[in-house]
Amino acid sequence: MPTRSRIxxxxxxxxxxxxxxxxxxxxxxxKYINEQGIDRRYDEQVKRYNAVKIYLQSHKEAKPSEVVKAxxxxxxxxxxxMAMESVPVKPNTDKVSKVNLSKLxxxxxxxxxxxxxxxxxxxxxxxxxxxxxxxxxxTSVGGFYNFxxxxxVHLFDKYPVSEDVRPLEDAxxxxxxxxxxxxxxxxxxxxxxxxxxxxxxxMLNRFSSFRTNEELYATNSxxxxxxxxxxxxxxxxxxxxxxxxxxxxxxxxxxYVINEAYKLGFxxxxxxxxIAKTKLLKPAxxxxxxxxxxxxxxxxxxx
Numbered sequence: 001m002p003t004r005s006r007i008x009x010x011x012x013x014x015x016x017x018x019x020x021x022x023x024x025x026x027x028x029x030x031k032y033i034n035e036q037g038i039d040r041r042y043d044e045q046v047k048r049y050n051a052v053k054i055y056l057q058s059h060k061e062a063k064p065s066e067v068v069k070a071x072x073x074x075x076x077x078x079x080x081x082m083a084m085e086s087v088p089v090k091p092n093t094d095k096v097s098k099v100n101l102s103k104l105x106x107x108x109x110x111x112x113x114x115x116x117x118x119x120x121x122x123x124x125x126x127x128x129x130x131x132x133x134x135x136x137x138x139t140s141v142g143g144f145y146n147f148x149x150x151x152x153v154h155l156f157d158k159y160p161v162s163e164d165v166r167p168l169e170d171a172x173x174x175x176x177x178x179x180x181x182x183x184x185x186x187x188x189x190x191x192x193x194x195x196x197x198x199x200x201x202x203m204l205n206r207f208s209s210f211r212t213n214e215e216l217y218a219t220n221s222x223x224x225x226x227x228x229x230x231x232x233x234x235x236x237x238x239x240x241x242x243x244x245x246x247x248x249x250x251x252x253x254x255x256y257v258i259n260e261a262y263k264l265g266f267x268x269x270x271x272x273x274x275i276a277k278t279k280l281l282k283p284a285x286x287x288x289x290x291x292x293x294x295x296x297x298x299x300x301x302x303x
Contacts, residue, residue, distance in 0.1 A: 007032050010146050011043040011098035012050075039095035043148075045088045046099045048073060050131035050150045052081040057134065058153050086129055099148035111273045116147040118272045118297050119238070123149070126236050126269060126299055127181050133238065134179035135230070137223060138186055139165045154179065174230060181236040182227045188242035188253065188295065190216055213251060220253070221260050228264045231302045237266065240274075242295035250289055254296045266300035273297075 007022045009032060019026045033040055051071050056062060059070075067078045090097055108121035123130055135154040136144070141161055145151045155165040190210050210216040220241070227237045239261075241253050258268055276293045 008146070009033075009036075009038070009098060011038075011148050012047055012145070012150055037095050039090070039093065039097050042088070042090050042095075042097050043099050046097070046148070047150075048077060049081045049084060049088055052078060053131045054150055054153060056082070057130070087131075110271070111275065113275045113277060115144065115274050115297075116149060118274060119144060119149055121272070122236075122238055122270075122297065122299055126301070130181070133181040133183045135171075135181070136183045136185075137168065137171055137227065138184050140185075144183065144185070152183075171230065172226060176229050177232045177235075178230050179235060180232055181238070182231060183238045183240075184223050184227060185240040186219060186223060187216075188244060190244070190246055190251075213246065216251075216253070217256060220257055224257065224260050224264060224266075228261075228266065228302060233302060235302045236269075237261070237300040237302070239298045239300065240295060241298065243292050245289055245292065254298065257298060261298075261300050265303045267303055268298065269301050270299040271296055272299075 007018075007024060007029065009029070010018055010021065013021065015026050015029050015033075018029045022029070032038075048071075052067060052073075055067055055070055059066070062070075064075060064078050064082060067073070067082070068075050071078070108125060109117075112118050123132070127133065132145070132150045133152050135156070136142075136152050137156050139155040139157045139160075142151055142155075142165075151164070154171075156168050156171040157165050158168045160167055187210060190213055210219065224237070224239070227239075231237060239257055241257050243253050243255075244251050254271075261268070273294045273296060276295070
């Protein structure tokens with residue numbers, strides 16, 4: 001159905017906000033929810049739980065009455081979620097949850113086609129099952145937070161595209177040891193390795209690219225240094241990156257990132273592979289190396 005194809009449902013948003021985001025009516029969103037068998041009631045519980053936990057991350061000494069006022073929830077609701085140590089258990093029904101964080105009993109895999117599943121696994125394993133990360137230094141349009149993971153309180157980007165995202169310069173002026181967890185997702189392409197067709201792609205117009213290899217590597221180093229300074233001891237850095245091929249040479253960006261992190265004093269805790277669902281670049285007439293069809297989520301801890 002044409003209406004369904006236009007809907008990119010976000011479980012962390014209200015029906016009204018989903019309708020505005022997708023450019024459809026609220027009735028169309030409700031119809032989609034019914035047709036897909038989405039457990040909206042459970043997803044709302046997770047949404048409220050996440051809101052409480054995220055507020056407490058930046059207001060550690062907050063009393064229930066303060067949380068009630070800030071989040072506009074009832075006192076009983078706030079107390080219930082403040083007392084919970086993990087996401088509410090999903091009822092045993094035929095309806096499905098669109099919140100990926102609900103899969104708490106599922107094994108965490110190193111390879112996945114769903115980046116929300118990877119990020120959820122990282123939060124479970126290395127961030128004390130926090131609902132989201134403390135800080136995102138490269139937020140862009142917030143693609144990490146479209147399917148259940150709440151947007152962090154502290155959002156930055158070199159080119160902010162929404163009001164809740166601050167310029168990266170603001171992060172550079174913060175004091176040391178501000179955050180327990182940071183996410184970085186830099187562009188992974190260089191203009192010189194792109195075809196005319198790929199330069200016009202939607203993805204590249206949105207996220208941009210680097211002008212040279214040197215700029216790509218220098219920016220990666222700078223961002224790792226910034227994250228190291230802003231993290232508390234034992235803080236977690238999650239860095240998404242990808243290798244690529246340019247003018248007959250393979251660029252091993254992930255290896256470079258790992259080596260730079262080691263030099264600063266990070267230890268590599270884990271690495272995840274996100275399998276590409278679509279091809280970004282036009283196939284070469286003569287293939288000279290294996291096509292890069294995956295990206296990495298590298299998980300570091302500050303020693």
